[in-house]
Amino acid sequence: MQRVCFRLRVKPERLAEYKRRHAAVWPEMLAALRDAGWHDYSLFLHDDGLLVGYFRTPDLTAALAAMEQTEVNQRWQAEMAPFFESLDGRRPDQGFEVLEEIFNLADQLTNEPERHQP
Known part of the structure; x- marks a missing residue:
């Protein structure tokens, strides 16, 4: 199982709303992530906007491709994009490092x- 850690930066003025949105993620988005092979997915947010995500997956490329095919991910990414800095026109799921x-x-x-062998 591949362990994946990534970072993004949330705009400081959007931190509270970003937290609120993630307190109740759409059930269909949760199901899509699970079905696409995202396991133990967590997000960590610092008060300066640094966002660190972690998940495990059998195959990162396949997990991203599976999410790309879902309508719910298209909607979620469009709603989340304005929260982030420095995406250069990309969606959050395409712009994370x-x-x-x-x-x-x-x-x-x-x-x-x-x-420990000599």
Whole structure:
């Protein structure tokens, strides 16, 4: 399972509304994400507008492509786009920056005996 972490920046004047919108995401959007292979999806928001998202998926490209095919995602992305800075005309799901994973506790614990060999 691939772990994906990404970042975006929410406009400071839109933070409260962004939080409100995510307190009750449309049920059909939740179902679409689940059906497209987005697991353990979470968003974290700093008061300066930094938004960090995390999810697990069998295949990021396939998960994004599956969401692209849904009408609910088209509507959701259109509604969310005005909340973000620096998308350069792209939708939020096309404009996020994927971060490089540099550490995972479980992975290192699994490989621990070989890491400590002299």
